[in-house]
Structure formats: structure tokens, C-alpha cells
Amino acid sequence: MGPQGDLFESFTLRELQDHLGAGFEVILTNNRGTVVSVDRNRFPARARVSRIFNFADSETIRQLSLFISGGGRLPTVVKKFIHEKAPAMNPRRGAGARLRTKGAVYDLGPIAARVWLRYFSGLLETRITWGKYPTHRPKRSRRRSIRYGTYDRDLDLVTIHPALDCARVPVEFVEYVVYHEMLHKISPPRVSADGAVRFHTKEFKAKERLFKGYDTLMKWQKENIWKSLAPAPERKKA
Numbered sequence: 001m002g003p004q005g006d007l008f009e010s011f012t013l014r015e016l017q018d019h020l021g022a023g024f025e026v027i028l029t030n031n032r033g034t035v036v037s038v039d040r041n042r043f044p045a046r047a048r049v050s051r052i053f054n055f056a057d058s059e060t061i062r063q064l065s066l067f068i069s070g071g072g073r074l075p076t077v078v079k080k081f082i083h084e085k086a087p088a089m090n091p092r093r094g095a096g097a098r099l100r101t102k103g104a105v106y107d108l109g110p111i112a113a114r115v116w117l118r119y120f121s122g123l124l125e126t127r128i129t130w131g132k133y134p135t136h137r138p139k140r141s142r143r144r145s146i147r148y149g150t151y152d153r154d155l156d157l158v159t160i161h162p163a164l165d166c167a168r169v170p171v172e173f174v175e176y177v178v179y180h181e182m183l184h185k186i187s188p189p190r191v192s193a194d195g196a197v198r199f200h201t202k203e204f205k206a207k208e209r210l211f212k213g214y215d216t217l218m219k220w221q222k223e224n225i226w227k228s229l230a231p232a233p234e235r236k237k238a
């Protein structure tokens with residue numbers, strides 16, 4: 001367990017404990033075979049819950065609590081989480097496009113490994129690569145904005161913008177972007193009543209703030225990002 005691996009853990013434990021109340025004691029395990037078991041022959045009753053649920057969303061945790069307190073069949077949402085999320089923790093290597101982790105300044109391999117260990121207990125990984133600069137330089141847009149990273153659910157792939165591969169960008173900021181994209185892997189988007197899809201939900205933002213030095217990095221970003229990004233490489237004139 002990384003030094004901060006228990007951040008999500010406290011998140012999950014608090015949610016479970018809130019739902020279950022004082023009649024239950026929750027113990028987190030590294031068991032992937034039996035992801036939840038309940039011993040009601042003691043007081044408080046003891047629920048043993050796999051740490052894979054550290055990466056579950058609030059609704060899954062709520063349904064898991066209902067199962068722990070009420071018994072019966074494992075709720076569909078929980079089953080779905082186990083079947084769809086758990087296997088993705090061991091992403092297939094080498095599938096799809098070639099990955100480029102070694103940049104001019106930063107190597108995403110060890111950077112991602114640190115994030116996985118510190119924030120996801122080494123239990124959750126994705127494929128990761130530096131992105132490419134677009135072949136066609138877009139016309140100077142009035143609003144300056146770039147997407148630091150993206151997460152592709154189908155490929156289980158995090159892509160980081162190549163402008164961040166620059167010594168003026170602190171390594172902590174690159175780590176933060178990796179962390180942010182990893183959160184997209186474990187945070188399902190919410191669809192509101194009017195059909196709008198929200199990716200950065202309240203729950204997402206709460207987890208995002210668990211990143212070490214989050215406030216400092218956001219302040220740095222606001223003040224420095226535009227003078228810190230690597231320029232796009234010169235394109236050859238025809």
C-alpha cells in the first residue's frame with residue numbers, strides 16, 4: 001500500500017460505515033476471489049470487503065451496503081462493478097496503437113506507476129501514452145485552452161498532451177493530470193434529467209481534491225500554465 005493508498009480507503013470506509021451504522025464493522029481486504037463476506041454471528045457484525053471497492057462510485061457502495069445489511073442476492077450494480085471493473089484492473093498490454101511513454105523530459109511509465117501506487121494501492125492501472133501534436137495546426141483560436149489529458153474507456157488508455165512534456169511544467173502537475181484521467185476510469189458520468197452528461201461530478205471533484213498539493217497545483221496552473229507549455233514542433237515548410 002502506498003503512503004496515500006488509504007485516502008480512497010477512508011472515502012470508501014466512511015461511505016460504507018455511514019450506510020451501515022454502528023451495528024457493522026467493516027474490514028477491507030486484498031481478496032479478489034471473495035469480494036464481500038458478512039459474519040452476523042458477532043456484534044458488531046463483521047463485513048469483509050475487498051479493496052477493489054475503493055474504486056467504486058457512491059451508488060455501487062450504497063447498493064453494497066444494502067447487501068451487507070440485508071443479505072439476499074448481490075445487487076446488479078455491484079455484480080456489474082465486479083465483472084466490468086475488476087478485470088480492467090489488469091489492462092491488456094499491446095492492444096491497439098503503439099504507446100509512447102518516454103518523452104523528451106518526462107517518462108510517463110514511472111510517473112504513472114507512482115500515481116497508481118500512491119492513490120490506487122497499485123490495484124488499478126491503465127495503458128498510458130504521450131499524445132501527438134495535431135498535423136494541422138488549428139487557426140489561432142480566441143480562447144486559449146488545451147485538454148491536458150484524455151481517458152478512452154474502450155481502449156482503457158490515458159493520453160497526455162505533449163505540451164506537458166516540458167521542464168517548466170513541474171512533474172507533480174503531470175502526475176496530477178494522470179491522476180485526473182485515472183479518476184475518469186472509476187467515476188461514471190452522470191446523466192441529468194435534461195440529458196446532459198456530466199463527467200466532473202461532485203463525487204469526482206471530491207476525489208480529485210485528495211491529490212497531494214491539489215490547491216497549490218491549481219494555483220500554479222492558473223498563473224503559469226501558458227508560459228510553461230512546450231511549444232509545438234516547427235513544421236517543415238514545403
Ligand SMILES: [Zn+2]
Nearest residue numbers: 180184199200
Ligand atoms: Zn476530466
